[in-house]
Amino acid sequence: DAGITQSPRHKVTETGTPVTLRCHQTENHRYMYWYRQDPGHGLRLIHYSYGVKDTDKGEVSDGYSVSRSKTEDFLLTLESATSSQTSVYFCAISEGTGGSYGYTFGSGTRLTVV
Amino acid sequence: KNEVEQSPQNLTAQEGEFITINCSYSVGISALHWLQQHPGGGIVSLFMLSSGKKKHGRLIATINIQEKHSSLHITASHPRDSAVYICAVTDNQFYFGTGTSLTVIP
Numbered sequence: 127d128a129g130i131t132q133s134p135r136h137k138v139t140e141t142g143t144p145v146t147l148r149c150h151q152t153e154n155h156r157y158m159y160w161y162r163q164d165p166g167h168g169l170r171l172i173h174y175s176y177g178v179k180d181t182d183k184g185e186v187s188d189g190y191s192v193s194r195s196k197t198e199d200f201l202l203t204l205e206s207a208t209s210s211q212t213s214v215y216f217c218a219i220s221e222g223t224g225g226s227y228g229y230t231f232g233s234g235t236r237l238t239v240v
Numbered sequence: 241k242n243e244v245e246q247s248p249q250n251l252t253a254q255e256g257e258f259i260t261i262n263c264s265y266s267v268g269i270s271a272l273h274w275l276q277q278h279p280g281g282g283i284v285s286l287f288m289l290s291s292g293k294k295k296h297g298r299l300i301a302t303i304n305i306q307e308k309h310s311s312l313h314i315t316a317s318h319p320r321d322s323a324v325y326i327c328a329v330t331d332n333q334f335y336f337g338t339g340t341s342l343t344v345i346p
Contacts, residue, residue: 166338167338168242168244168326168328168335168336168337169326169328169334169336171333216282216283223333226270226271228273228285228288229273229285229334231275231282231283231285232282233281233282234282234283
């Protein structure tokens with residue numbers, strides 16, 4: 127979807143190095159989310175943001191931090207990457223929470239930690 | 241514990257067959273979503289529904305709130321329908337199923 131882009135699309139990094147993934151939206155949606163997708167698991171929420179500088183943890187937040195200094199950008203940082211963080215990461219945006227709001231997903235970032 | 245269970249996990253069908261994917265959930269919800277993910281691709285929203293039935297082309301989604309169950313049907317399946325189909329439910333947060341991998345053989 128053109129309204130949300132993730133970068134990079136693919137990245138290979140070494141254990142112990144910091145990594146930042148970027149999610150950029152042009153929809154002016156309030157809510158932004160970072161998920162990871164692993165075989166055998168549904169999408170799992172890492173962190174989410176409900177406004178500029180307003181963020182909160184999801185169910186798998188250990189080892190990750192986020193920042194949102196502008197409405198359009200939501201950054202996910204792995205301070206010191208580990209092999210267990212090898213995954214596909216998806217960003218999503220939404221106008222609001224609750225049943226009347228849908229999600230738009232980015233195309234994903236495939237991260238490999240070696 | 242999984243709040244959302246999908247069945248089957250994997251499904252192979254011949255082109256033209258009628259396909260059903262099931263989703264059961266255990267939490268109170270305000271809406272249920274069906275998502276599609278092509279291999280190596282992003283995730284696309286197919287349906288969002290809170291009651292009854294919705295139809296889009298060859299895709300039909302139904303939900304029974306009392307039974308906490310939803311089905312996604314594909315009529316006249318085609319190889320381009322090959323993808324992972326994910327059920328997700330939401331109230332104030334999303335719960336995702338692990339997906340059903342569909343392969344349609346020509």
